[in-house]
Amino acid sequence: MIWQLDLAILTLLIVCAVAAISVKDLLATAILFGAYSFMMCLLWSIMAAVDVAFTEASVGAGVSTVFFVAAVFRTTRRTKD
C-alpha cells in the first residue's frame, strides 16, 4: 500500500463525492457518480480486496450508472438546488 497513491485516490474520491452532490445537472451527477464508484473500485483493488473491486466496477460503476441515466432520461435533467 503505497500511501502516496492511496492518499491521491482518497482525495479524488472525496472530490467526486462532493461534486456529484453539488452539481446542478442530473446527467453530470450520473457521470460523477460513475467516477465515484470507479475511484472506490481502484481503492479496493489497492487494499487487495480483488473480488469486491470487480463487483463494484461491474455493478456499481457499470449497471447503476446505466439505470441512473435511463431514469434521468425518463424524468428531467433540471434540478433547482
Place this chain on the structure above:
Amino acid sequence: MIAHYPALLVTIPLLAAFVIYGCSWLHKKSCLPLALLALAISCAVSIGLLAQAIAKGHISYHLGGWQPPWGIAYEVDPLNALVLVAVSTVAFINLIATAGEIEQVFSDRKGAFYTLYLLFIVGLLGIVVTGDLFNLYVLLEIASITGYSLIAMGQADRAPLSSLNYVFMGTIGACFYLLGVGYIYIMTGSLNMADVRALLPSLYHSSAILVAFIFCLVGVMIKMGFFPLHTWLPNAYTYAPSPAISLIAPLMTKVMAYVMIRLILSVFSPAFTFASLVVGHGIVWLACLAILMGAILALSQRDIKKMLTYIIVSEIGYIVGGAWLGNNTAMTGAVLHIINDTLMTFCVFLAVGGISRKLGSVELNNFKGLFKKMPFTMGAFVASGLSIIGVPPTCGFFSKWYLISGAMEAGSYSFVCVLIISSLINVILFFRIIETAFFAHSDPGNRHDYLLSEIDEISLNTLIPLLMAAAGLLVLGMYSGTVVGRVIQPALAGIL
C-alpha cells in the same frame, strides 16, 4: 424431517415464491392456491417448532453443516418460536382474508404481489430465527425492499412519495445496524450471536462496544418506528393498499421490537445493558414520551387509518419501555405485548380494510349508522378496540397488567401513570368511533346516505378470518396465563 424444521420453515415459502413468480407467467390461476399452501405449511412447521422448543428448550441448526463461528446457525428457543407462530398465523389468515381484493385490484400483476407477499414473510421469519448478526441484516433488507414496493402500490398520488421517504429512513436504519455489527466484528472478530456474547465480557470497558450497541439500537429503533424516529410510519401506512397494510402494520414493527429484545438479552447481556448504561432510564423516559405523543397525535386525526398508525407508535412505546425497565415481569409484559399487539393491530387493520373497501374512504363522519349495515365487521372492530384499551377478558389487559406491575417493581412511576393516561386516551378514541357508528343516524338526502343504503356486509371469505382474529383475541386473553407460565417464564428465567 423433524430435525430440519428450522431450515424448512424459511425455505418452503422461499421456494414457493420463486415457483409462483415462474407460474404467474405460465399459468395465472395457480398462483393463489400455491401461496396458501406454502403459508399453511410454514404455519404448521412453526407450531411444530414451538412444541419442540418447549420440549427441548433450545434448538440449534447449522446451515451448510459448519460449526457456528464459521458457518451460520439458527437458534430457536421458546421465545422466538412464540413470535414465529404469531407471524406465520397472522400472514396465513391475512392472505385468506384479502385474497379476493388482491385478485380484483392487482389482476394483471397478481403473481408479483404474491411473490413479494411471500418474500416479506420469509424475511420476517428469517429475522426471528437467525443466530448470525450479518444474516439478520440481509434478511432485514429483504423484508424492507418487499415492504417498500408493497406500500408503493397504494393510491397513486401519495403512496410512492411516502414509500420513497420510507426507503430513505429504512436504509439509514439498516446501515446504522450494519455499522454496529461492523464495530462488533472489528472488536470481537466473530459474527455469531452466541460467540459474540462469549467474547464480549472482556471488552465491556472499550468505547467501540458501547458505540456498537448504540448504533445497533438506533438502527433497529428507526426500523421499529420508535417515537423520535417514527416520521416515516404514519404516511407510509395510511396510503398503502389495504391487503398490504393489514400484513405489514402488525408484523414489521413487532419483529423489529423482538430483534431489539434479542440484542439486549442474547448478544449484549442484560448486565451490560442495564448496569453500565446510564441511558437505560433515558430510554424509559423516551418511551413515556412516545406513548403520550402517539396518543395525542391520534386524537387529532380525522382519518381512522392515520389514527391507527399513531396508536401503533404508542404501542411500540409500551414494548420499548417494558423492555428497558430491566426486571423480569416488565420484560415478560413486553414480550407478551408483542404477541398481543400483533393480533390486535391485525384485527383492527383487517376490519378497517374491509370498511374502506366497501365505503371508499375511512373518514370519521362516514361511519354514521354503519353498525346497522355492517354489524359483524363493526363487532370485530369494537372487540379489537376494547383489547387495545385493555379491557379484562381480551389479551390487551394482561400484557398491560404485567407492564404496570413491572413498572411498579422497577419504581418508575412515570411509566405507570403514562400507561394509565394512554389507556384513557384510547378509550376516548375508540368510543368516539363507536358512538358515531352506533347512534348517529346520517342526515337523509346527502351523498353519504345514498352511499350507505346500498352497501352490505363484506364478503364471506374476508368476514370469517376477521371473526377468527377477533375470537383469537379472547382466546389469547384466556390462555395468557399458560402462555406466560409455559413459554415466556422459562425462557426469561435463565437470563434476567
Place this chain on the structure above:
Amino acid sequence: MNMEAFLNHLVAKYNFWLYIILMMIGLYAMIAKNNLIKKLVGMNIFQTAIILFYVSIGSKRGGTIPILEHVSGGAQHAIDPANYVNPLPHVLMLTAIVVSVSTFGVALALAIKIYQRYKTLEEDEILTRIRES
C-alpha cells in the same frame, strides 16, 4: 507529548477517518438536498462508505489477495494467515454492494412513478402540489 501521540494515532487509522467523512457527506446529501435523485446519490454514497469501513477492517499490511496458489494436487504447504488478507469482510461486502444496487433500482422506480404523477422531482414542488390537490 499527546500531540505526537494524537498524530501517530491519527496516521495509524487514517482510513477510518476517511469513511466517517464520506458517511457524513452521504448523510448530509440525504437530509439537505431538495431533489429526490440527489438524495438517492447521497444514500448510495452512505452505503459505499460503510462498505469501505468493512473492507478496511480486513486489510493487513503486506497481505496479498486471498487466493491460494493451487499446486495441482501437490503437497499442502502450511498457509500462514498473516500474509493473506482477511477474506471474510470481502464476502460480507459482496452482499452489501448487491443490496445497495437493488435498493437503488427500487428507489429509481419509485422516483419515476412520482414523476409520472407530479411531473417534478423537487421535494418542495411536490408538497405544494399535494396541498393544492
Place this chain on the structure above:
Amino acid sequence: MILSGGLLLYATKDFPSWGDPTSPASTHVSPRYLKKSLEETRVPNVVTSILADYRGYDTMFETTVIFCAGVACFMLLRTFEKRETDHYYRHVPTGITIHIKGQREIPIESKEFEKIDAIWTPYDLIINTVSRFLVPFIQLFALYVIAHGHHSPGGGFQGGVILGASMIVLAIAFNLRTAVRRLGERIDSIMSALGVFIYSGIGALCVLLGANFLDYKALAQILPIDRVAARSDGILGVEIGVGIAVMAVMICVYNNVASEGRYDEGL
C-alpha cells in the same frame, strides 16, 4: 448528523490500528478459512469458497434480494395498457422519416419501412455494427467470469451483471424493441425465477439427501465424485444459478426503468 459523526470518531480511538495482522478480526475466525478452505473445498479463491459454502446461506438471501428488486420494478412500473401515440417510420433505402399521426400503422411486412422511436435518434451505422460485433465477446467473457470464479476473482454476481450488460448494450445501440425481440419479457422473468430456484433447489436437494440445508457434501451420494469435489461442484452449480438470476433481473430492471413499464421505446 453531527452527533452520529462525533459518536463514530469517539469510537475509533479504541480500534486496533489499521492494517496490523494481529487485530482480533484477523485472528479469531478467518484464519480457519484461509487454512482449511483449500483442502475442504478444493477452491483456491477463498472468497468464493466462503461466499458459496461456509456462508452460502447469506448468498442465497442476497440473490433473493436481487430477485426482489426485479419483481418490485416489474410490479411498480409495468403497465399493460397501450399508450396511443403517433408512429414514426424510416424509409430504409432513402432514409426519409415518416411521422404518422393517430393510430394508423403501416403494414409491417413492407420491407423498406422500419419502425423507429418517437425521440428520434440518427441512424448510426458505426455504433450498430460495432455493438453487434462486440456483444458475443462480452457474453463470452461473462461466461468465463462465472465459470472461473474458483481460481480468479469473479463469480456469479459479476458474471451475471456483465451478461445483463451485454443485452443492455444491444438495447442502447439499437432500440428497445430489438433487445426485447431477442430476449422477451416472459422468458426473462421465468429465467430470473429459475436462477434463484436452482440455488435454493440445490440447498433443498441436500436436505432431501439427509444433510443439513446447503451442505454440499450430501451431493456426493448422487454424483460419482468424493465429498470434497462435491463441495466444489456444488459451489459451481450455485454460481451458475446466481449468474442466470442476476442477468435476468438486470435486463428486467433496465427494460422497466428505460421504457417506464410500457416496453415500447427505451433509451
